[in-house]
Amino acid sequence: MAGRQRSFFACWSLTERIREISVRKPLGASRHDIVLRFTLEAITLTAMGTLLGVALGAAVTCVIPAVWSSLPARRSVFWTSFGFGSAAAEGLLFSIIQQESRQSRSH
Numbered sequence: 001m002a003g004r005q006r007s008f009f010a011c012w013s014l015t016e017r018i019r020e021i022s023v024r025k026p027l028g029a030s031r032h033d034i035v036l037r038f039t040l041e042a043i044t045l046t047a048m049g050t051l052l053g054v055a056l057g058a059a060v061t062c063v064i065p066a067v068w069s070s071l072p073a074r075r076s077v078f079w080t081s082f083g084f085g086s087a088a089a090e091g092l093l094f095s096i097i098q099q100e101s102r103q104s105r106s107h
Contacts, residue, residue, distance in 0.1 A: 042094075
């Protein structure tokens, strides 16, 4: 899900990205610098979205027992870590795939 959202966001701001790249290249930015910048941005956006999701999940986990006392709900460190790690990996993977496909189309 995060990868698809990241792809949508990247396509939506493609015009701005092209302008940003066209400004950074004459200022001396290498291809590596540009890819690193976009990859770090993808990781940051994915991490922020994941943290928001974990916080929302924790809030729901606290509310469920208060509303339905017969329904047990607990937070698990394992599943929280797994969710965070898989979302970060997916965001990174889709960012790299997107950058490579964009680079191959530009050459």
